[in-house]
Every structure is written in structure tokens, then in C-alpha cells.
Amino acid sequence: MNITEKILARACGREEVTPGEFVNARLDLALANDITAPLSIKEFEAAGIEKVWDPERVVLVCDHFVPNKDIKSAEQAKIVREFARRHGLPHFYDVGRMGIEHVILPEQGLVGPGDVVIGADSHTCTYGALGAFATGVGSTDLAAGMATGEVWLRVPETIRFNYHGEPGRYVTGKDYILYTIGMIGVDGALYSAMEFGGEAISSLSMDGRFTMCNMAIEAGAKNGIVEPDAVTREYVEGRFGREAAYVQSDADADYAVVHDIDVAGIKPQVARPHLPSNSVAAEELADTVVDQVVIGSCTNGRIEDLRMAADVLRGRKAHPDVRTIVIPGSQAVYRQAVREGLVDIFIEAEAAVSTPTCGPCLGGHMGILAEGERCVATTNRNFVGRMGHTRSEVYLAGPYVAAATAVAGRIAVPEEVTA
């Protein structure tokens, strides 16, 4: 069996599971945010359920429209806050303590290797980077999970991606995943697991792995996953509160398809509007003038991402016609960025630095685009209207390209502005 099958077998108390069968899996964690939790709470209460299955295992994070962007959002966050208090949930994260859910859950050690996690947020698949099975669900599934501590799942087929070779200087996990989605399409992994491995993944940092697993959903996948190794152990030890299960795929594990990718052939990528699969080498888009650059999100809002952006922005200024917005993914990332002098670099570069929020990524607040405006963002989706007006455009990239673009005022690779 492969890692996904082994974790699911363990979670339903079986020796073995096979792709295509339906199982009831025991949950280690259930997560919702300020957009999805109110609907879950409504369903939970309408069903007359009085208690969550385990207050320690239900995590609620207000991150999308907070700090409250308008009165209706304030009312929604209030529903979440009151539910958390009523049920005595220790893992409720609000303004000043919160971060973007998929940044803080691993960071705070709430999720770890071998876990089965559902979250009412499609990017819950991020935690696969730890060697966990994590998948996004809707609010009603989450309500059922909060009540029972279980979820029904169809065991997915697994597509294995082996990344070989040495990456170029400015090639990151974001470039690997954009390239991969470009290769297989936005439904190229529909209902499947994407298992990432190979020596280029072994040498990839945890933050790079989070970025890759985060975007598995953009290929339609149920989960993204990386087999835990020394890099995982170093991240998890001293951080994860429960006992980790370091699960590996068997040497003779079954895969629906195996892809071998030479990362030496991957250049820094940009996904053009309006699908994450429209990825091309950034250098091909050098004439594309932009109005805004956003660096942050559950995809690229971790400390390593901010270091990459600062590498390019150090001693430089954002182009006068570009609004540059940097959003650390959590309070801890923010503090670390202050300590390392990264925030200073961003402010010197005339970028706005904000408290953690999903804000602009989904067109919520903190950087909405007007008609005809164009943004390069380190986020995960570039659908029509995603960041504002239906005739605005989002180009997806990694932090290096985003920072270089902020300086150049048009899509640029770092070499163009640092030379």
C-alpha cells in the first residue's frame, strides 16, 4: 500500500484498503474558518446535537474576513466565537492570536504525521506535507465530523510524482507545483491523491512542501502528500503534541500513474488567468505590466516565503505604479519577519505589511482589484473575479517572481532586478 492507503486503513481499523472503496475514517482533527464554520454551526445545531465529539480536536480559525471587514462579516465571526466559548474549544484562533489556518495548524503543532484531518476549507490538503491525510470538505461534512469524529471517504487512487535533479537558483516548491498542474490540468488529479517524492522533494524545505501540497486541490486532488523524512521529523519534534506516525509507502505500492519530472528543466513559473493550470515560464510574460503584487496566503505566507521576497526587495523600491502588499501567514511568522529585519526591508521597499488574513486572495478585502487591473500574487487561484472585478486579472507566481515583479512594474524574474 502507499502512504495514503496506509493512513486510511489505520484510521478505519483495517489491515488494508483499496482505491474505490468507501470507508468511515476516524478523525484526528476537524477544522473550519469564519466563512465555513457559521454554516457548519447552523447544521450542527439544527440537527439538535449538543456536544462536539472532542473539544481538543475541533479547531476554529477566523482568518478570511478578519479583522472584520464589514458588519455582516463581524456577525459571522461572532457566531464562531460564541460557539467556541459555548463548547469550550481550546483551539479557537481570533484576531491578534490567529494566522491563516493552514499556516498556524502545523506551526502550532496541532497536526502531525499519520493524522486524518478534514477541514471546511479546500486548502486543508496543505497538511499532507507532514505525511498526514488531509482533505477539504464542505460545511455539512464538517458539522458531521464535529459531531461524530468520523468522515466517510472514498479511498483515492494515487498518482505519484517523482521530482529529480537540481533546481535552478530561483526555482521553488511553488514553481514545481505550478509546472505540475500545468502538465496535468485543473482536473488532472480529480478524486485522486497526489504523492510527491524523489530527491528534489527530499531536499525541499517543509515550507516548500506545504506550498506544493496546498495546491493539490488546484489539480482536483483529494489530498497531496509527502512521505515523512528527516526534514519532517526536525519540523515536528518538539512541536507536535500527539504521537506522530511516520508512515511510508511500500516499495511495491500501487499507483494509478507515475510521473517523473526533471526539476532542472523547470524555470520560475507564472500561471496566467484564469486557471492555475495556465502556467508558463515567467520570462515569457516579460511585457505584462501589473498594478498590484500580493505576497502571502496559505500557499506562500510562511517565513521562508518572506525571506525569498526580502532577498529580492532588499535595498530596492517597488515600482511607483505598483501597490505591493505583504501578508505574513501568522503572528509567529510576522514576529520572526520583524526580528530578521524583513519587515524593515518591505517598508523600505514601500510595501504595505498587514496582519495575517486570507483577505485579498479570495477577493475579500485588503487589496481588491478594479476593472482592468492586473495582479501578480503568490496565492493559489486566478479564477474570473477571484481578487475583485470580473475584468481584473490574477497571475500566480512564487515569492521570488512576485517580488521581482513589484520592483520591475511588469512580470520579471529575480535576475532582471538584482543584476
Add this chain to the structure above:
Amino acid sequence: MSGMVFEGTAHTYGRDVDTDVIIPARYLNTTDPDELAGYCMMDIDGDFAQRVQPGDIIVAGENFGCGSSREQAPVAIKAAGVACVVASSFARIFFRNAINIGLPILVCPGASEEIDTGDTVRVDMEQGVVTDLTSGKSFQAERFPEFMQEIVAAGGLMNHVREQLK
């Protein structure tokens, strides 16, 4: 869903209709179905909410409902009066959400290429047959696994859960 037969006007879309265009995030500061219905399909089909009639049917290509997990997407479609969504394939979270909230859906490859907006379409959920009454063409949909039929028969996931917890 079994036993249900719908007949309505088709609204046809292409592939990869994402949940951001079904219900843009700027309207996610509410969970009220009727309010959500007023914004349904807004970023792909501006006046859909004004045009749609109770019992109409959405017909789409592959990967319908891709992107965000927002359950507000199927909720908005259902509250807008849409009887059923027929697509070549569904993104997995949208698929689960639709089953869970009781929005009838059918996986029917090929239908969207042959059915035009404005055609009258008949959907027999039990037989899994989609018929374009305007053109006379018929399409066979895939059957739901038994596991999901149980959830549907229970009247949605929360009813199913309530039974389990008893």
C-alpha cells in the same frame, strides 16, 4: 433522489465552472440561502439570478464546482430554484456538498456538448436518463454508489448522522 423527475429549461456552461463564479467570495458574509440565491452564477452569467425559473436545470462540462469548498455554492444554486445540475464531472468537494445538502446532481458525460441553453430538458433521477426534449436526444448518467444513495435516502448527511448518534 430516486423517483424524482424534473423538467425545466437548460442553462448550459462549459468546463471548470469554479465556485468563485457560482458565488463570489464578496457575498460569503452571509449564510442566508435566499440572499445567496440573488448572487448565484453572478461572475459567469450576470443576470442568471433574474432569469432563472423554479425547476430550471444547469447543464455543464467537466469539473463543475472546482476550487473553494464553500457550501454556499450548491446552497445558492438550490435556493435559486434550480432543480438539478447535470455535468460531465464534478469537483469532489462540490459533489459531496451537493449530496449532503440535497441538491440533485447527475454525472452525465457528453450531455453539455449537445444540450443548448433554452432547451427543455427532462431528468429522470432514478433511471439516470437526461433527455433534451427540444432536440429529442437522450443521455445516460452514471449511477451513484450505494453508500451515497443511503445518505440521500436519509434526507441528507445530518439526518444520517442523527440516526447514527441515537
